[in-house]
Amino acid sequence: MLNDKQFRSAVKHEGGVSRRMFLAYSAALSSIPLLGRSSFATAVPKFSSNPFSLGVASGDPDSTSVVLWTRLAPEPLEPFGGMPNEAVVVRWEVADDEAFNKVVASGTVSATPQLGHSVHVEVDGLSPDRWYHYRFHTGDATSPTGRTRTFPAVDTMPQQVRFGVTSCQNYEQGLFTAYEQMARDDLDLVFHLGDYIYEYAAGRNGKVRTHHGKEIDSLNDYRARHAQYRSDPLLQNMHAACPWLVTWDDHEFDNNCAGEISEEQNIDPVDYLIRRANAYQAYYEAMPLRASCLPTGPDMQLYRNSRYGQLADFLVLDTRQYRSDQPNGDRKSPLNDAAFDKRQSLLGRQQKGWLYSQLVSSQSTWNVLAQQVMMGMVDRAGNPEAPAYSMDQWPGYAFERMELMKFLADRRVSNPVVLTGDIHSNWANELRLDDRRPEDDVIATEFVCTSLTSGGNGVDKPKGLDNLLAANPCVKFHNTERGYIRCAVTPQEWTADYMVIDNVETPGGNTFVRNSFTVEAGQPTLHAS
Structure with missing residues (x-):
């Protein structure tokens, strides 16, 4: 088996990155479960x-x-x-x-x-x-x-499931105090939707704590960074309290990564994929995942289904590994031709086919898409005259996003709900085929959880909130405090409590309910509760 240096030399001699060579380079990993x-x-x-x-x-x-x-x-x-x-x-x-x-x-x-x-x-x-x-x-x-x-038998209808939704826990920017309240919530499970670790060098974000070492690149680097996060007693305690369903976003590997494309210019593609292989192996080693998720070099299938009786199908997605490059240079932009390009995909062909198959065959009351980036088509500028949409999120892949909404509506998928992380802020969104048309029917509901710590202390009412809400009728709630979402789901309704913490930068922060919303089964509109 080639070492990293020999492999780089061999691939560069061939004049490019060979997926076949990468698979040969890492094929020995497939036998690791036998060990x-x-x-x-x-x-x-x-x-x-x-x-x-x-x-x-x-x-x-x-x-x-x-x-x-x-x-x-x-x-x-x-x-x-x-x-x-x-x-x-x-x-x-x-x-x-x-x-x-x-x-x-x-x-x-x-x-x-x-x-x-x-x-x-x-x-x-x-x-x-x-x-x-x-x-x-x-x-x-x-x-x-x-x-x-364990989950209920697949042919039974549970009366309730209670779970937490969290993401984005930058070690340097805050304490994991909110996990104290999450543990007291006595939940059935936790969804972690990505940015479990951050890859940056020590001190780059440091205000509260400091990362160990340089920007991580090698397998040992990634292992040590995961270990530093896992050494936190509050995170350990929450992991020990109930099972977790996890997926990654970008910082488990590299900021704003898009498939096999780095956000940075002049990155050697061989080095990039070797780094991804290191990140993926360390992620598998650090998470309670089945052997079916074992990576093969720079590839790792993380999308999967978990069924909670006939109450809910939890579809865990990966919107990083298979995506096209962000359009418009990954700058906030209008929804132009580049954003509506039919070739743009967040899911990739294979995952998209799997998702559609799961949705069309589901017999559950609620169908939950647990994924990374905001699906709501939100003008972040709050200015209809000069709108600005995030190209890193679903608006940058608007054709595929609208195609998914049409599929949900045409196939009459039961009660679709999207759980989202990434954005370091809370959002409650009503999703339509085109969110710029408030007169259209609501098809699905999206609950976006803020970061657990990333960004440091936030605010309840961010600057320009009124303009943002006026320009985006799909948005029913938004703030930038830290915290998580606590959900209680029954056959009749879904309740989402936006749990926020008043201070993540010093010990003793208080976690409380900032806002709550309900969705009735069969009616995807949001109701403040």
């Missing part, structure tokens, strides 16, 4: 300090299974997490009770150096709609206890 059953793992390892310094997590549940995660890292910010170059045996347990008197499943797995000594256990054979407790052991160390749950 979890290695017979050569050290059974009684010794550690310099607590190997479970990054806590535990669970994710991607269905009605009979869930993924349990941890990563061994006694020295989390050191190269390789302070672990030796050998596989280590990890034991895991799942129990009905927190004291582990009623263990219902257990086993062993090898934490391998090839995957940064991360552990992804897919526990099957569990009962539907049930809470469980879990933990790990290695050597003489025992992990913290986590709590997770």
Whole structure:
């Protein structure tokens, strides 16, 4: 197998980036899940300090299974997490009770150096709609206890699901205090919609805390950055409280990335894709994801479906990896020919086909698109005479966006709701075929969560708010405070509480409900509650 230097040389000798060569370069990764059953793992390892310094997590549940995660890292910010170059045996347990008197499943797995000594256990054979407790052991160390749950059986109608929606947690710009209230909310699950980490060098955004090291590029860089974020006790506690459904945006790799195109000029395309391969592997290692998401070099399928009985289909999307380059130089622009170009895509052909197939076959009351960038066609200038739309968001891909809205309407998809992150501000939007035409029927609802910390303290009423609302009838609420969204969904209605925190820059911030909206099943219009 070629190393990075040899690979760069070989590809440049060929005169360009060869996808085939990239796949050959990284094909060995496809066998990594088998390493979890290695017979050569050290059974009684010794550690310099607590190997479970990054806590535990669970994710991607269905009605009979869930993924349990941890990563061994006694020295989390050191190269390789302070672990030796050998596989280590990890034991895991799942129990009905927190004291582990009623263990219902257990086993062993090898934490391998090839995957940064991360552990992804897919526990099957569990009962539907049930809470469980879990933990790990290695050597003489025992992990913290986590709590997770299975989803209801696919042929049942649950009475309710409660979940949090969050994104954009820049470590340097704020404390993760809002997770304290989220933990008290006693949720069934959490959606994280991207920008779990930021790739910037230490001090670039620093006001509150400081990143470790330079702008991240290598696999060890990305591993250490994830480890720094995961070392936060409030984030650890929220991961241990319930399962998470995660997707990335751009900062898990590189700001405003678009498919295989960097926002920066004169970036070597080989170096760019090698960096993406590093970012994707570190992301997989850091998240409670199934083996089906295991990356192959610079490619990783993250879009997937998770069904909560017949109450909701959760369709997790990836609007970064497959997208066309942002039109109009990625500058805020009018909705011109470039924005309406039929060749522009956020989803890519394969993901788009999958999404349409999932939507048309759904039998759920609510169909939820958990994704990254705002779908509302919002004139950010608030000026009808000189409108300015974000080209990094769905307006920059207006033809595909309107095509999706038409599909939802024509196929009469039941109660489509879009969950969005990215934008460091709260929005509640009513989505139409063309949001510039308020007389058209509302087709779907969009709840955009603000950042958890990114941007530092925000404000309830940003400058120019009245003009923005007047120019965009689709927008029913907007502010720039930090926080998350707390959702409660029943067969009859969806309630979204916009939870905001008064201060993320010093300890002790207070998190509270700023605004709430409801959507009735069968009626996608928003109602303030």
